[in-house]
Amino acid sequence: MRWRYGLAMGLLWQASWAMANNEAGVALLEKATLAAQQTTYQGSYVLHADAQLTALQIMHHWSPEGVLEKRSSLEGETWEAWRDGHLIRLFAPHHAGKMAAHTALARPYPNIFTGEPKHILNHYRLQRLHLDRAAGQNCLWWALVPIEPNRFVRHVCFQPDSGMVMKTQVLDVDGKVLERLMFTAFSRQVPPPNTWPKPAFPEQRRFVEPPISNNSAATTDILTLPTGFYLLKDRSRTFPDGRQAVRHLTFSDGLARFSVFIEPVQPQMRPVKMEGQGATRLYIRQRDGTRVTVVGDLPDNALRDIAESVSAKR
């Protein structure tokens, strides 16, 4: 009788311990999201991917009325990207600058948790690592280890008081760092937006991007989704070379994100560079007159499985 009581207490303790851990983890991720979105800060940060180092600057001003954010290059191609609510404008002296801005904006650092923290922690487990410093501040590294296979491991260094993500890494299953982002300077002192210098270059492009609803139950029957991923967007788009409309679906698990492009094969299709960027990989599968392209920060075999599942269902 006594052993049953002991077993029950043990299970209860284990369950409550896991729950407490999960709650602490959710709180940590929520704090990081709030710090990235709803605080005011500025800093310089670097993106290190594919043995390339890119230095960038961010000014993020938050008030109850809204967010104004400016990102710019610190070296190489010069550009500026301004976000005012839903409106994003790219300023650059020429096309190369616009492309560089495009690449930088694809990593909305430090706002790396785009999904519901609870949902993220259903698919990644937090593991405490070690202390570090970044931009003159302490931070503590945590690993987000995928529970299911076919995802990359993330290491995130959180500033303890604010939860701000001071450094982050994406690692493959062998522990190889594919991409890292880190603040090299960070300050809460930001001049009022009306004193920010105006863009120094002509406007190259503007986007009006309404926020995407984050419904973790959204799905599609066109492919087999890896566990935990949900549909963000399903739309038709055209590419600059004038080919016919391509179906573009975007999925996320709150941390990783991938796109699936489905289109009929056409003779005028141009070759595509198979190179990804840092942790972003690309896989193309062409079968039965249909090209399926999967792009995202997932391991190659995950992208392949996704592409194959599209072919199987069409």
Next chain:
Amino acid sequence: MMSKHDEDKLAELSAWLDGEVDDPAESARLARLAASDALLNERWQTYHLIGDALRGDAGVVGRSVADRVREALQHEPVILAPRAFEQKTIPHNEPTADLTVDVAQPAPSVIPIQEQPPAKPRMMPSAWWFTATAASVFALSWWFAPQWESAVSATPVAAVSVKAEPTVSVRAPMVADQTAVAWRDTGVNNPYLYAHQEGAFAPVMAQRVALSGEGR
């Protein structure tokens, strides 16, 4: 033999990577320099490789360099008592050309934890000192971590090992990969990557955290 100017630059980089440059303008200047200067760029990657090697990770610059760094580290004797170094002011506007790169030479770890005096450019210490510092810092972080952790999260979470699945290298058989170009340039040639990136511009709303920029 590294010139004094190069040593000065590396000292700046060292302080910057240790998070000890408080002035945002100065830090931005160093970030710009690290990205554009061949010596600093290479050394930046080496520093991170050492950090990665100490943590058991591999670096992004490839196995060969990582192996060389690890090998160099293994052959470095460890001195546990760091010696004092002369401090000096470093001019910021000197030219940066004609530099040589010695990637195998170890450099400071990027995982210090103790509070340092206010930011001052420091002399580049020897590789021995860096190795010893890295080891000391690692030991200190192990010692202090449990006390400091409470500021971030209430309880530690159980360690989980990653299920290592063999990664299949995938290349599309029907698409020609014509010329190797830097990834910064591939966006033009790769509409899929371009379109995928664009998807990240739109803010994805977490249900419990609403971005207040809406409606501006």
